[in-house]
Amino acid sequence: MAKRGQPPATEKVQPARDQVDRNSLIACMELLFFAYRDFTGDPDAVLEHYGFGRAHHRVVHFVNRNPGLSVADLLLILKITKQSLARVLKQLIEKGFIVQKPGKEDKRQRLLFATAKGSRLAEKLAELQIVRLEQALKAAGPGADEAARKFLFAMVGASDRSRVERLIDAPVTKTKTSKNQPTGQNENN
Amino acid sequence: MAKRGQPPATEKVQPARDQVDRNSLIACMELLFFAYRDFTGDPDAVLEHYGFGRAHHRVVHFVNRNPGLSVADLLLILKITKQSLARVLKQLIEKGFIVQKPGKEDKRQRLLFATAKGSRLAEKLAELQIVRLEQALKAAGPGADEAARKFLFAMVGASDRSRVERLIDAPVTKTKTSKNQPTGQNENN
């Protein structure tokens, strides 16, 4: 694939990608790295204070945003193994940031809920990132908000988009539908 | 997707942040997580094939894009410790993806260059991410390209923006200016 070096303006129908485009795309790519690097940097300082790491942040965030999330659903969101999750989840439960309740329909499930304490932490961390986001979207001009969401959404692997869409659209509403929505998908991005 | 962003036209001067805005910002926040998760996922598969990880990717990418980069400058880009860098850099050098040359002006420096092999790997990985980016920007509509760059740039910590700007603007030109540009900054995002 990657075979470039033919920038001269021929009258091709499919201009492919000229050097300008490519540089621009690479800039975007590097910016994404830097943006994410600093985006995650803010909460890290706070988390350290609790003896937590980035992994804890993710868990407490998604559980707080989606009360009653099942372990299986959380694993689909994070795309890590249950053993990896278990480690941080255990700590969050022990320290009273998250509680588990058996599902009513399916008693095997251990639905996850943030405690008041957990919720406070989640909100605190979210606020930090929201402030940064808000400022960045403002700086990017009007409409950047919508453009950014569309862009980021399209960056998500195709097989995960519907799940992600559901998740971000109705976080408060959603509670225990996992069983009823097979979501049978296996990463073909 | 994400049909928010229409604040109920009140005539407030400073609406602070209503619930709609907040939900929208949180959606953006989560999307950034998912986007980055999948953005980095593509190259990982290829890297595995070489026995490399994400850390190697970053190094080989930035060195390839900035031939003659000094170790110190690379550390400022990656924001990791020299010991962390040393580990992956050593492997990349041993396996012939990167070479070091003493600086001409300052002989203490070990300027970094990608070998042909290293360059090939870097391009291959870049291509994967570029394809995803290209598709996403297209999906986000006209102008998303510019908006995304502005947005992402504004997400970078304020103290790092000028460095990042220089880096992405003139990657090919830049070669050994680090010494002449003090870049005295220390993370106040």
Place this chain on the structure above:
DNA sequence: CAAATATGTCAACATGGCTGACATAACTTC
């Protein structure tokens, strides 16, 4: 020359991924 700088290196440790194996309880199916 002395001090500061650029880089390298050793050693130890933490976090957060991973795999494999196995256990338990509850649901589903025949």
Place this chain on the structure above:
DNA sequence: GAAGTTATGTCAGCCATGTTGACATATTTG
């Protein structure tokens, strides 16, 4: 109702990649 499947937990160990602290070497600079 027995058998199989599913949701979850857990033990044990490995790997990648980040950290700190200490120290060595060469080179540049005041």
